[in-house]
Amino acid sequence: MIQMPKKNKFMNRGAAILSICFALFFFVILGRMAYIQITGKANGEVLATKATEQHEKKRTIEASRGSILDRNGKVIAEDTATYKLIAILDKKMTTDVKHPQHVQDKEKTAEALSKVINMDKADILDILNKDAKQVEFGSAGRDITYSEKQKIEKMKLPGISFLRDTKRYYPNGVFASNLIGYAEVDQDTNEISGAMGLEKVLDKYLKERDGYVTYESDKSGWELPNSKNKITAPKNGDNVYLTIDQKIQTFLEDSMTKVAQKYNPKKIMAAVVDPKTGKVLAMGQRPSFDPNKRDVTNYYNDLISYAYEPGSTMKIFTLAAAIQENVYNGNEKYKSGTYKVGGGIVKDHNDGVGWGPTSYHDGVVRSSNVAFAKLANEKLGYTRLNEYLHKFNFYQKTGIDLPNEVSSKMNFKYEFDKASTAYGQASAVTPIQQLQAATAIANDGKMMKPYVIDHIVDPDTKKTIYTNKPQSAGTPISADTAKEVR
Template sequence: MSADDSSDRVPHDPAPEPEYVEEPVVPQLSGRQRAFAFARGLFRLRIEQSAVRVAIVGAVFLGLFSLISGRLIYLAVMPQEPENIRRFASAASVAARPDIIDRNGEVLATDVRMVSIFAEPRNIIDKDEAVELLTAVLPDLNAADLRNKLNLRRGFVWVKREVTPREQAEVHRLGIPGVGFVPESKRVYPNGVAAAHVLGFANIDNVGIAGIEKYIDSSGLQDLNGFGFARQANDLKPVQLSIDLRIQHAMRDELVKGMAYFRAKAAASMLLDVTTGEIVSLVSLPDFDPNNPVDALEKDRINRMIVGVYEMGSTFKALTTAMVLDSGKANINSTFDARSKLRYGRFSIGDYHGTNRILTVPEVFLHSSNIGTAKMALAVGVEGHKAFLKKMGQLDRMRTEMPESSMPIVPARWGDLNTITIAFGHGIAVAPMQATAAVGALLNGGLMITPTFLKRSAEEARAKAVRVIKPETSEALRYVMRLNAQKGSASKAAVPGYFVGGKTGTAEKVVGGRYSKTKLFTTFMAVTPADSPRYLFVTVYDEPQPTPESHGYATAAWNAGETTGRILERIAPMLSVPPRFDPPKNPFPLMARLGAWGTR
């Protein structure tokens, strides 16, 4: 092809390269963002979205209609009780409490159904008229207080708690809108003052305030009530106590007579089963009626067996005697010189009724020799003495089902002089029940059993018992206590047929930092039968006065001892210990083999 031909041809441009266009990046949306975008698109005024909007609005209205219909049906079927009534009433009024029964099934405390009047201030139109009408049929109401309550911006207030059926009927006839009734449980005590200090009481809201009633709440009743499981007494198992109501009545009757006769400031008595640790009876005077427990708040209404702490006097000599025998520092035939006073620094220790001679261990106990007992304690030593009393539960607070208890008062510094005085019951103050539990262990074979107010068997008690002294030491204590009832200060309680053993204790009270010769705290302990103990009786008097028969004395034998004898004689037929009018043969075999004083 020539050059001319090539010039006539239309030139062909090379094919253009494809142009690269970058695609836009679509951001990834979260679930919340997608839902928001859908909702925004849904409510745009676009015709294609209207059907969806109508469906959603219809579903919402259908749900609301169903909810309202269901509520109306519920209110028609269920009792018409406004929500605020249920809420406030359940917080203030309450569920049932279990019955409390004695060891024989007699009812000591139970619930009865009562009605209380409430008001809903927000629903009362004319509050002045309501006050006028209510105070007319309930004259004991304070009009000013009631008006103040009704003026509160609350949904619920109490008008009057625990009204009578007549009062309920009269208020009902008034027909005041916003005033109604709530059923409640009221605690009642059919036997009045009997066992008041043991039972304690419940307040107007049926909450346990003291005694066994408070123990029941602390044992889970409040939790049951909170979860709504205890609405009636039948929902709960009765609480069975170790108390015997028959013995309780008899013991209180004798103690009331004795307190009046001996013109004492206060008195208390209890009966302990030394084989189980059960408290069969406990009375403390002055007492109160738990149905109207306003008197319980007075300071002299304490439970003197548990809350009061006292120097126990010569009853502590039982502990000292057991300590020296169990330690091996002395035996039943050992002797102690009581011919002269025991001097320690500027202090001088003497005997109340001195014999001024050398005494055997049984004679020290029989004559209640302070000198001989102090020398027993010194033979063991300060540290041994402290360890023994610790083991016997005298240095720590006693814990039972009773919420109320007191800590013993013990010396901050404990030296020889403290051991001397504590040996015969001065210089340390304990609750009488504490001392009783310790003496019970000395008599029952040597097992420390914590006292209980709940019924339990001997097997259950032994499973938790702790051995504190040897069995032969326990026999020695039974022997000297029996000897004291035969020949010593415990003779006033030696009721024929019951082989009684006993020990008196008279302590001078501290007044103004000094021991008073005229203000005494007296104690008497008696065990029956002494050869095989079952029951330990304890009676105390606070500041008893002399009587014409006592020749000017106000010591324990003349008051606490005499009252204990009367109590034992009266209630012994109710106990499971039959009388034996012929004394047992060889009741203390080990003591006889050792040739103890008084067995020869």
């Protein structure tokens, strides 16, 4: 009689547990599928969106930064196409040994490139020996011109290629540079932004916004035939038209260069202003810089940001005040040379020798310090002189549409300082304050506020989005007084 083996009770229990686990696992999967089907989400992400991301590609449509132009539409600053030099080091990029796509002879490549770009052969070789798939050459490899690109391409160096790039270009070089400033490329974002002067102040107008095309693609990234493209149009930066006149600015730059070469001054500040409107037609200084090279030594616009003792040019306004108050008699005689006032001695510029007894008219012609100190003290009076300093706006900023304007430093407390201020010493003013005051002399008593931004245009719509207009800054003297001063 054959005895059947007894079933192991532990085997039965294990099989039951395993069946329960499989059943639970099945219901979990079924529940998970039902949840995904109903909500369309997995791990907190919307699957439709994820699928779209995988199959939807975006292509950038580049926009351009706005240009800065003179009042006649001549370009002062604009975007221009350049190239970035790259070297491919990844051997996998070469699929045909007869047509290599990566750098093979690094010595030869470094030697050839050193003849075109501003980098030593040894430094280029160090870059080519890096453990990387692709390398760039820093600042020496950026802003490659089209002619430089052609030279390198003629060398037929395997693995050497170019990426199209954009840079800010200033066609006139040293040209109102501290006014215009410059813009530069952010190496992290590859965006051009204003870093100084009008380029920085007007960045919100000049700044561009790239557009893009969104399309459906296959897994390799190729656009599908029936793809419905979505286009977001680019927004080019606005074009800024200045009051600056290119021809006048060029004459001014040439003149300053000649003076700087001949006299080697610490500073030169010069501007040309239309007295009837306040439009600044030219503005410059020395030392200056080329915004293409950005060899900046002084980041300030000295006509706006530098207060100095104006010297004899201040006598214009003392004379105007005296004529306006009817206390100036050009034929009246005074003793030139020296004049004691407030515990100090005012001296004429020929070391106090003077020209003996002379007329006030002759004193004006000779730019006599004594004549103007006596006019301020004895004829006009310091109180009235100070009133005219206020009328000519020497106590406040002009409000010109430029950054970093400073105000004057008027020393009008002590008697000697008051007398000295009358002929341009003791107190300090900015060149732009003087220029504004001088418009009253040239414009029949009506003083005009200076400005440099004429209008701003949207290049896409051709609409003018901002316009500046002449604005009066006061009438400190009459037309007859202005004529007599002139």
